Amino acid sequence: MILAAGEGSRLKQIRNGTPKPALKLLGLSLAERTITSFSAAGIHRFLVVLGHEAGQVRAHYEQIAIRRHCDIDFVIAEDWKLGNGASALAAAAKLDSVPFLLTMSDHLLTPSLIERILQARPEQGEISLAVDRDKTEVFDVEDVTKVATSDGRIVSIGKNLEVWDAADTGVFFCTDALFSALRRAHEQAKHSLTDGVRDLAEAGKVNAVDVTGEDWIDVDTPEAFGEARRRLLASLTKGREDGYISLRLNRPLSTRLSAHLAATRITPNQITVISFLISLTGAGLLAVGMFATGVVGGLLVQAASVIDGCDGEVARLKHLSSPRGAWLDTVLDRYADMAVALAVTYAYASVHPGPLPWIIGFLAAFGFILSSYVTKEFGIRTGEPYPNDVLNRLKRRDLRIFIICLGALVARPFEALAIAGALTHLCVIGVLIRGWKRSAILER
């Protein structure tokens, strides 16, 4: 159940008349971000509780249902203005006794947070609430709903608790005990979800599910919106297997670019193709062999290398990652490498006759693709991906393209190609030795 009935008045200034769930953050609405997180955790059926601007919000969710291949049902909370408890109560008839997850349309969550609370199925008469014990990581501590826990149970809940040890993440795993509690609160003219949960907590019926370490944020103010944006962009670089140039130059540039690209209708595969075409243009200019065209060519090739990071980033920002995109990207990168090596060699050989330039260019290009080949082969032979060690970083595409670009800037693209080629071959030999040793271990 997703509560999407509130007005979101504190976000009015950035919404520009868009209903809050439809508000776009880096190319994807808050509503779609919530749905995709649940989908990734294996949840594909939703009940959305509507209230404020019900028609528009419903239409928005219906589009999401089509795009994301999930079932979304709706219920209208007539008295949503009373509070989010009243909204939740409106869904009671549609949900009966099945245990169900409950969250808000404006909470961004990681799929693994959802997987963790799914492990804590509540007993009959109880509910579970995901809580975060790391106070330093919680955004806007003032405004967050706080809980005090004891022995895995929540004993008190509220925004103004003096003594508290965890934050309410707004993700619940409920039985219909929630509705009974909300009805009791309702009779006392208390209409927030927190009021219902407090009723259950006092009876010791609320499990605290520890999800500390998972990223979540309640996007209800312009500040929270900005923070959510920052966190999403930061997540693009986290845990990536990047090379040295990628980490320090390409990624910082590409994430900035991706933040803009995500807001457009351009698809990740289109970005892949554009990056490839820029590479080919750069290679064409490098083939001319003049200093000026070489500089422009080198810069274009490096720009393409930066843009090459955007396809994956936009795909992740908009939950559009696909095997097809990854396949296209990998293969076109190999062709782009080949084109650049061929172009630089051609330009140099035009003014330096004899076979030597060609042999060097030949070996460099062979090294580039061999370096990709051996790590794949390593993975297949040993059953584990080749690690992102120094050898791997030194032979990665980001570095060799950067070296060639630098070479073009100082009118020495061919020498730069030779250096990149030699470096790559050395790294390949290192990978070969590592593969040999690893295979020897597998034989035992």
Added chain:
Amino acid sequence: MILAAGEGSRLKQIRNGTPKPALKLLGLSLAERTITSFSAAGIHRFLVVLGHEAGQVRAHYEQIAIRRHCDIDFVIAEDWKLGNGASALAAAAKLDSVPFLLTMSDHLLTPSLIERILQARPEQGEISLAVDRDKTEVFDVEDVTKVATSDGRIVSIGKNLEVWDAADTGVFFCTDALFSALRRAHEQAKHSLTDGVRDLAEAGKVNAVDVTGEDWIDVDTPEAFGEARRRLLASLTKGREDGYISLRLNRPLSTRLSAHLAATRITPNQITVISFLISLTGAGLLAVGMFATGVVGGLLVQAASVIDGCDGEVARLKHLSSPRGAWLDTVLDRYADMAVALAVTYAYASVHPGPLPWIIGFLAAFGFILSSYVTKEFGIRTGEPYPNDVLNRLKRRDLRIFIICLGALVARPFEALAIAGALTHLCVIGVLIRGWKRSAILER
């Protein structure tokens, strides 16, 4: 339990004084072939029953134990001359009641045959016998021990049965019921294993385990020895993912060569390196650019392509396949391809100035390695190996090397390289399209 007590008198003429278990068949003794099959099926502890030439046979098994990392214990059957039942009985004290597998040192079996009988653990008081119902596939039907079965039980057993429906493969899964039966037979002065099994069969205590379709052979005559050799060599090509040239030219030649190489002490990795060095020598001769050297070079490169099949074949014949060997082979093949493409291009470019020959050679070499790369990438991205379809066969190494060799024979190695390169690129494009389509299916 492995019965290795008999004399093997019918093999005397080809044994030349070697005890039968130590008799080498394509580089590996009969005893070692039995042990490696059981090891592959997960059995690593053996009890070998000795009799005839006990000291020599024991020494041979002790070497196997070291090479194959298994435990081999021994027992001497003093009255082995009475029959193989008497030999088996000698092991009774060492085996007690544990269910155990029983076979003969001269039976060659597939690991999957052993896995199938392992599924048929006998009840207390019973034994299981692996039987083959395909009479047409049984070698030497006259001499084989026959069984008649009814409802999954063996009802009669013997070499001269008039009515029979399956052959005794000589692999048993036993309880100590076997020893009781052998003792009863012994008291009646019957000393063969078959006599004991007949005793149990009459009481309905012998399960027939159907292993039809598995390859097995009792190597007790020179004819059976020859047949075992033929079957082993035939198994080298069976189920392999070979290209067209490999299937019709390289494999037939390499298996003949492997049959000889297996009998030497040369290791599979040494064969890999020798093949690589022959390739490099061939490339060197092709680089000279004269017709005569080109012919020799082309033939050497093709010879190396044939020998390149021997490393894997010898490894399989001698149960020496290793991840390290596969790694070495794959990587050296890439370098050999590169050397050949570079050499042919160099020779042609020496007499045809200008960049065009180099560009063509560059593209061909890139195609060769890209063709290996895309099938690996396909496997990683889709989780299934790229199938051995027409595209894959047309882009395989056997064909491109053969084309270049043919080209060298007609003084057109460069043109042949260009054709092989173009063919490879077309196939790569086909694989790319297939990968794209396959990825699209994965997205659903």
